[in-house]
Amino acid sequence: MPELPEVETVMRGMRLHLDGRTIARVTVRREGMRTPFPPDLARRLEGARIRGFARRGKYILMRLDTGESMLLHLGMSGRVLLSLPGKAPAPDRHEHLSFETTDGTHFGLIDPRRFGTVDMMPTADEGTHRLLARLGPEPLGNGFSQACLHQAIARRKTSIKAALMDQSVVAGIGNIYASEALFRAGIHPARMACGLDAPEEARLVEAIRAVLEEAIAAGGSSLRDYAQPDGELGYFQHAWRVYGRAGQGCPDCPGGKVCGGVVRIEQAGRSTFFCPRRQVLPVGAPIAAG
Numbered sequence: 104m105p106e107l108p109e110v111e112t113v114m115r116g117m118r119l120h121l122d123g124r125t126i127a128r129v130t131v132r133r134e135g136m137r138t139p140f141p142p143d144l145a146r147r148l149e150g151a152r153i154r155g156f157a158r159r160g161k162y163i164l165m166r167l168d169t170g171e172s173m174l175l176h177l178g179m180s181g182r183v184l185l186s187l188p189g190k191a192p193a194p195d196r197h198e199h200l201s202f203e204t205t206d207g208t209h210f211g212l213i214d215p216r217r218f219g220t221v222d223m224m225p226t227a228d229e230g231t232h233r234l235l236a237r238l239g240p241e242p243l244g245n246g247f248s249q250a251c252l253h254q255a256i257a258r259r260k261t262s263i264k265a266a267l268m269d270q271s272v273v274a275g276i277g278n279i280y281a282s283e284a285l286f287r288a289g290i291h292p293a294r295m296a297c298g299l300d301a302p303e304e305a306r307l308v309e310a311i312r313a314v315l316e317e318a319i320a321a322g323g324s325s326l327r328d329y330a331q332p333d334g335e336l337g338y339f340q341h342a343w344r345v346y347g348r349a350g351q352g353c354p355d356c357p358g359g360k361v362c363g364g365v366v367r368i369e370q371a372g373r374s375t376f377f378c379p380r381r382q383v384l385p386v387g388a389p390i391a392a393g
């Protein structure tokens with residue numbers, strides 16, 4: 104599932120190839136995905152000039168000169184396909200929405216599991232849209248600090264991992280980057296969120312920024328490889344430190360011998376990965392079940 108860095112990479116790819124272009128032809132191949140497509144979607148896009156992109160949490164906003172923005176969420180398996188003029192691919196049966204710009208650039212939204220979302224709203228109302236209004240701060244923005252994180256988790260009795268995945272605490276973090284940030288900060292994922300002290304919260308804020316910035320940089324390199332696009336945006340190779348590495352050597356412990364390797368546990372039905380040496384439970388620290 105794409106999280107903030109993957110969404111940021113898709114957004115930058117769209118900006119690179121679509122910003123300033125005018126949408127010529129729109130093809131809507133089904134009623135919708137997770138939710139129905141907005142009424143008259145094709146009519147509202149056709150003829151519009153694209154005048155900028157933004158990202159909020161895991162949502163992409165494509166702003167149009169009609170005064171509307173198209174919101175895009177990639178769900179579990181969504182990808183964006185961009186093709187240069189004259190290189191439009193054979194239609195994919197999972198391409199639910201596509202458009203071509205007047206210069207022939209092709210945009211396709213491909214989502215086999217159809218958990219993604221597309222919506223339209225007045226650009227002026229982006230901040231109050233039902234999917235965006237309750238999002239927490241952007242983790243890479245100035246508004247995200249130890250004080251801000253403290254305020255969001257001070258009364259939470261869930262695990263700190265579950266709290267990080269709550270989009271109202273901080274926007275854009277999912278299962279992968281929650282594990283990676285907690286590893287980086289040296290905090291056990293089952294710690295109760297309200298039990299963290301101020302230095303731990305400060306460490307976590309720094310760790311979240313670091314893992315996201317590194318992943319965005321990796322996405323940037325994949326974007327450079329994408330300079331002749333006839334491929335898909337949305338996922339890129341990234342070396343996780345603990346995510347998906349159960350039983351393998353932990354990069355923080357030489358040879359993985361010291362800690363015995365990365366451990367996988369389940370929290371609220373999702374996998375969490377951590378290092379049992381770097382991320383210990385302090386004596387007496389409250390633990391959360393989910």
Ligand SMILES: [Zn+2]
Pocket residue numbers: 353354355356359361362363364365378379380381
């Ligand atoms: Zn380790």
